[in-house]
Amino acid sequence: MTLNVKLSPQAETWITGEAQRLGVPPAEVVRRLVDRQAATPLVTPGAARASETNHFYFTASEAEFDRALDSLADLNEGAPALPEEAFDRECLYEDRL
8 A cells, every 4th residue: 555644844854864774765664663553453542441451461362462572672673782781780779789
């Protein structure tokens, strides 16, 4: 499907920047965003107030849950790795030493 969408200047700047950072065309950035969003169900205002048993965690199949976790992992694709020191006891409990 092909769509023509009028974007705000801020959205256009962000998409262009992401495309350059990832080395892909801007249309690919938008396609990835739509694919990622399509993999997760939309939450309506009524559903947000539904009981906890209707939560995605309880209703998702194993495959849906795996896709959701993969989607979360993709959000950190360009994040820098933490140095080894970040996991030292002194860093984790600096306020309790």
